[in-house]
Amino acid sequence: MSAATAELLAIHDLRLQFRSMRGLVKALDGVELTVHDGEILGLVGESGCGKTITGLAVLGLLQRPQAEITSGAILYRGDDLLAKTDAQMQKLRGRDISMVFQDPLASLNPVFAVGNQIEDVVRLHKGVSRKEARETTYKALASVGLPPDKDTFKRYPHQFSGGMRQRVCMAMALACGSPLLIADEPTTALDVTIQAQILNLLLKLRAELDVAQILITHNVGVAAQTCDRIAVMYAGSVVEEGPVSEVLKRPHHPYTIALYQCLPHGRTAAELQTIPGTVPDLIDPPTGCRFHPRCSHVMEICPTAKPQPVKAAERHWVSCFWAAEGAGLSAGPFRPPTPPDAPGTDDGAPA
C-alpha cells in the first residue's frame, strides 16, 4: 500500500458554525484530518454529519457571512488556507485542490459543450493558448476513460449517460493536474454497476496520475472498496480514523461498530440493524461526546467532556472514553470491544 509519504492536507481542530433561521448551527466541532500524497481517504458518516461541509471548507466555498469558521487550521502543503485571500483561494481551486459532486448532470453547465467547459478551466489556470488548452483537454478526457475526440468534445452534458457525465466532471477537475481531489458522493446518483466503474476510475487516477483523494460517502462499503484510510465522522467531528482494514476489522468507537453492523454482510432484511435514535440537532448539540445519547456504552463521563483522540493501534486513532478505557484496562495486546460478526469482515477490506 502506498501509504504515507508527505502530508498533503492537514485539518486541525476545525470549528465552524452556520447562521440559520432557527439559530446557530454548530456544524463542525474540532475536525482532525490528514491526507498524504497519493492517498485515498474515505470520509464516512450519516448525512448531516459535516462531511460535505468539511470538503467545502477546504476549498473556501462556504457561503459567507452565514458560515463562519471559528477556529482551526487547514494546512495544504504546510500553508494555512484559512489565511489566504479570496483571490488566492480562487487560483488554488481547480489547480491544487478540486472537487466533484454528487449529481454530475447538475454539476455540468447545460448550455456549453463539455469540451469547452474543460478547456475554459484549463485556460483559466494555465494561461495557455487555445490550441494547447485543447490538447490538455483531450488528455484529460483520455485519462478518465472517455474517447479523446472531437465528438466527445462537442457534446452537451445531456447527451451523456450518468457515468460518463461523472467522468467528464473528473476530467474537468483534474485537467489542470490537481494533486488533490475531493469527491463528494461521486457514485451515489449512479446505478450500482456504474458505481463500480467510477470507483475503479478513482483507483486508476491515483495509480496513473498520483492524485490524492478525499472520498466523501455515507456508504461504508464504497469506502472499504476504494480507500487506504478511513475517517468516520459523527455530528461534526471525526470519531475514528485509521487504515481501512484496521478500522473495519477492529472498530473501536461504538458509532463505527454500529455503522458497521448496519452493513448487509449477506444478512436478511429482518436481521439488519439500525442505529437507534436520530442524528442530533446541531443547533443545540448534546454536551460532551455528541454521540452519547445514542451510545449503547455510555458512561458517566461522556456527557461532561469531549473525548480526545487516543491511539488504538498503529496509525489508528479513536475519540471515545469507553474505547480508551477498554484499551487502558487491557494490559496485553489490544482487545477489541464486542467484535462484529465474523463472516462479512473480509469482504470489504481492500487486498
Place this chain on the structure above:
Amino acid sequence: MTIWAYVVRRIALAVLVLFGVATITFLMVRIVPSDPAAVYVGSNARPEQIAQARRDLGLDKPLYVQYGIYMKNLVKGDWGDSLRTKRPVLNDIMHFLPTSLELIITALVVATIVGVIFGVTTAHRKGTWIDLVMRVFSTGGVSIPAFWLALMLQIAFFRVLHLLPVAGQSDIFVAQAHPITAITGMPVVDALITGNWPAFTDSARHLVLPMLCLAAYPMGVIMRMTRSSMLEAMGNDYIRMARALGVPPRTLLYKDALKNAFGPVLTVIGLTFAYSLTGTFFVELIFAWPGLGYYATTSILSMDYPAIMGVTIMVAAAYVLVNLAVDLAQAFLDPRIALS
C-alpha cells in the same frame, strides 16, 4: 429531433399564426357596427352613394367571397388604398416603418443592455439596499405611462436643461444644409453610412428623448426577468462546481449563469418588442416623430380603415417574426430546447 426539424416546425407554425392574424383582422372590420362603405364615402353621403361604394368595395358579396378576395390581395401585396392619403397602404407603411424601427431597435438595445447589467447586479447583491433601490427603479419603469414620461422628459431636457430638441426628427436648418440621402429610411443610419456628420449628430440628438420614453418599460421588464432568472441560475450545482474549480465571480455571473438565465430574458425581450410596436404610437404622437405610430394614430382618428387594418397586420406580423427569431435563438442558445 434535430435542431433543423425544430426550426422548420417553428416556421410552419409562424405561417399558420400569420394566417390567423389576417383572418381576425378581416373579421374585426366586418363584425363591428360601423359600415366601411359609409366611412368610405364620408359623413354627408346620400344613401345611393353608400350603396355604390358598397358595390365598388365588394361589400355586397357574401362574406366568404369577400374573405377570399381579401386574402388573395393581401398575399399579392395589395393592401388597399388609404382613405386619407389616397396612396396604397403598403407603400405608406413601408415609408413610415423604417423610422419607427430605428426608434424601437435603439430603445430595445439600450433597454437590454441596461436591464441585463442592472438585473445581474441586483441578483448578485440580493437583499442589499442596492437591490431595493433597483427594484423601485425597475418597477417604476414598468409602471410609468410612456406618454406622460415623454412630457416630463420634454420639460426636463428641453425647457429646464436646454439640452435636447423637444420634438421632430431633425432640425429644419440642419436638414436643409445637410440633406440625408435615404438608403435604409432610418435617418441616423443613413447619415452614418453616407458620412453626413452634421445630420448624424442632429438626428441622434432628436432620437434620444423618444428612445428613452420607449425604453423605460422594456428596461424594467428585462431587469426584473434578468434578476429572477439569474437568482435561479446562480443556485444551480454547476455554479458551485465552477466555483470549486476556481472560476472567478465575474465569469460565473456573466458567462456561466447568464447564458443559462438568458432564455427567459430573451422571451421577455420578444414580448417587449410587441410593447414597443404599440408604445411607439404614443411616443411618436408626442414627439411628432414621422413613423408608423404617427401614421397609425392619424389613421385611427380619421377612421381610415384600410390603413388601420394594414398597420395592425404589419405590427402583428413583425411581432410574429420577432417571436420566431427569439424561439430559434433560444434553441441555439440552449440545445435542450429543440428536444422538448
Place this chain on the structure above:
Amino acid sequence: MTTSSSLSDWRVRHQASLDEARYNARVFFKDKLAVVGLVIIVVTIAVAVLAPHIAPYPAQGRGDSNLKERFQAPSTHHLMGTDNQGRDILSRVIYGARIPLIISFTVTAVIVIIGVPLGGIAGYYGGRVDEVVMRITDVFLAFPSLILAITFVAFLGPSIRNVMIAIVVSWWPWYTRLVRGVAVSLRERPYVEAARTMGVRNLTIIWRHILPNAFGPVIVQMTLDIGTVILAAAALSFIGLGAQAPTAEWGLMISEGKDYILQQWWIGTFAGLAIFILVLAFNFVGDGLRDVLDPRSKR
C-alpha cells in the same frame, strides 16, 4: 353561545389553513414596498368613493368649466392649478381615480371569468379541445395586446365601454394559457386520477381540484395586470379613443395638458403622476403576493 362554539369549531377544523394564512400574511407584510402599495391602493379607492366630499370643487371635478380662472398655476386656492377650462386640477385628479379603478377591476374580473375556465377545460381534457383552444389563443397572442385593443376601439367607436370590451378581447388568452399550464401539470396527479376512477364528473374535478390550484398564480397575475390595464385604458383615452371630454379621466387629462406642457406644465403632470403611483402600487402588491402565493417564482 352557539355562535361562539360554532366559531371555535370552525377554527379547529381550519387550523391548518388559518396557520398558513397567518404565515402568508407575515411574509407579505415583511415586504415594505408591498405594504406601501397596499396603503396607496386603499387610499385611492377611498378617494374615488368619497370624491364628492373631498374634492375642493366637485362640480369642476365632474366637468363644469370655469373660464374666469384658466391656466392658474398651483397655489393655495388650487393646489395643482387649473386647466385650460379653468377647472381645478386637484378635483379632477380626485374624480379621475374612479374610471381607472372601475375599468381595471371590471375588466380583470371579466377576463378571469372567461379565461380561467377555458384554460382549465383545455388543460384538463387535452387532445382536440386543447389543440383548438390553444391555437385560438396563439392567434390572439400573436397581436401585441394593445394594438388589438386600439384597432378594436377604433372600429367600435370611442367610449369607455368599448375600451373595456377591447381590452377584454385582447387579454383573455393570457389567463387561458396560465391556467392551462397548471391544469396540464395536475391532470396526471394521483388525487385527480383517483377522483376520476371514483366517477367524479369531469367538470366537478376541474372546479374542485384544478382551478383552486391555479388560484395563486391567477391572483398574482391579476394584481400585476390591473396596473397594465390602467395604463392601457389611460393610453386609449390619451389618443382620444376612451373617455371623452369633459369627463375627468387621467389619460384624457394628460392629453389635454400635452399642448401646454412647456408653459402650463401642471395640467398634464399631476394626472400622470397619479397613474404612475397607482400602477406602481399595484405592481408592488403583485410582487409581494407573488412571493407568498406563487412559490415557483421566488424573487
